[in-house]
Amino acid sequence: GAVVSQHPSRVICKSGTSVKIECRSLDFQATTMFWYRQFPKKSLMLMATSNEGSKATYEQGVEKDKFLINHASLTLSTLTVTSAHPEDSSFYICSASFGETQYFGPGTRLLVL
Amino acid sequence: AQSVTQLGSHVSVSEGALVLLRCNYSSSVPPYLFWYVQYPNQGLQLLLKYTSAATLVKGINGFEAEFKKSETSFHLTKPSAHMSDAAEYFCAVKPQGGSEKLVFGKGTKLTVNP
Numbered sequence: 001g002a003v004v005s006q007h008p009s010r011v012i013c014k015s016g017t018s019v020k021i022e023c024r025s026l027d028f029q030a031t032t033m034f035w036y037r038q039f040p041k042k043s044l045m046l047m048a049t050s051n052e053g054s055k056a057t058y059e060q061g062v063e064k065d066k067f068l069i070n071h072a073s074l075t076l077s078t079l080t081v082t083s084a085h086p087e088d089s090s091f092y093i094c095s096a097s098f099g100e101t102q103y104f105g106p107g108t109r110l111l112v113l
Numbered sequence: 114a115q116s117v118t119q120l121g122s123h124v125s126v127s128e129g130a131l132v133l134l135r136c137n138y139s140s141s142v143p144p145y146l147f148w149y150v151q152y153p154n155q156g157l158q159l160l161l162k163y164t165s166a167a168t169l170v171k172g173i174n175g176f177e178a179e180f181k182k183s184e185t186s187f188h189l190t191k192p193s194a195h196m197s198d199a200a201e202y203f204c205a206v207k208p209q210g211g212s213e214k215l216v217f218g219k220g221t222k223l224t225v226n227p
Contacts, residue, residue, distance in 0.1 A: 006156070032213055043203065043217045044157075093156050100145050100164055100207065102215055104157040 001027050004096050006105035013084055014113055021079045021108045023094030029074035030096035035067070038091045038107075050077045084112040115140050119204050119218035127226050132176075132191040134221050136204030139185065144206040146187040147215070148178055151201045160202075163187060165209070174198070199225045 003026040013019050023033055031052050036044040048058045048069050056069035066088075068080040077096075081088055089112045095102040120135040138144060145164050149157040161172025168180040178189045187204060204218040 002159075004156075034214075043219045046214060049214065091154075095157075097213055100209075101147070101159065101162055102207075103159065104149070106156040107154070109154065 002098050002101070002103040003027055004094065004103050004105040006094055006108050008108060009106060010109045010111075012111045012113065015085050016083055019081045019084055019110060021081075021092055021094075021110075023077045023079070023096070023105050025075045025096040025098075025103075028096070028098050030077075030098065031074065032097040033071060033077040034095045034097075034102065035069060035077070035079050036093045036095070038093060044093065047079075081110065084110070086112045088112050115144065115206050115208060115216045117204050117206050117216055117218035119202075119221050121221055122219065123222050123224065125224040125226060126194045128196055129193050132189070132194045132198065132223065134189040134202050134204075134223065136178075136187045136189065136218060137185055138187065138204075138206045140206065140208065142209065143180070143182055144208045146178075146180060147205045147207070148172065148176070148187075148189050149203045149205060150174075151203065151220075153200075157203065160189070194223075194225045196225050196227065199223055 005024045007022045033050045035047045047062045048056045050056045050071040052071045058064045071077040093107045095104045116139045118137045147162045148160040161170045163180045171177045176191045203220045205215040
């Protein structure tokens with residue numbers, strides 16, 4: 001139980017385009033989802049906390065107009081990287097809360113050319 | 114603010130040897146504690162968690178961890194390492210009754226030598 005999926009697993013896009021990443025809790029409802037970014041050989045950096053039906057709460061230094069988060073239902077949150085640039089290339093991971101525990105998706109590798 | 118320290122960014126053991134990955138937290142009130150494992154190019158998988166029940170917690174893949182309040186520690190152990198245990202391990206804490214955010218340690222890369 002407590003499975004979280006992400007789609008796509010890998011995406012390559014041109015600079016200036018927008019990319020949408022989906023995060024779904026498959027077998028539970030998640031009031032709260034989280035979006036992380038992970039740089040090579042580094043720990044996870046929390047980008048934002050997403051609550052169903054309300055605006056996301058962004059961490060300091062994260063541009064909310066660049067990283068648009070929508071949590072439209074209890075099982076789906078999306079992250080849209082707008083006008084992506086090469087420096088946005090990274091590994092993006094979502095998680096969903098079930099009780100006191102966060103369950104993580106498999107991650108999305110974004111490469112911006 | 115909560116913090117998590119994982120001693121040793123790299124740990125190397127021989128196959129069949131004891132695995133010990135260290136985690137210390139800073140908190141005046143015992144938090145919830147978690148160990149996650151990350152294989153290359155994958156997300157994080159929950160190994161085990163402490164949620165103020167038994168202090169010795171058993172997880173998946175033969176791992177266990179013991180919560181020691183006096184030492185503010187939650188070290189991860191496995192009696193006999195397998196090659197498949199090679200991965201990055203993250204310790205994380207979450208305050209009880211507080212923020213839902215996890216605070217992660219910097220991770221420990223475990224290498225298992227044949």
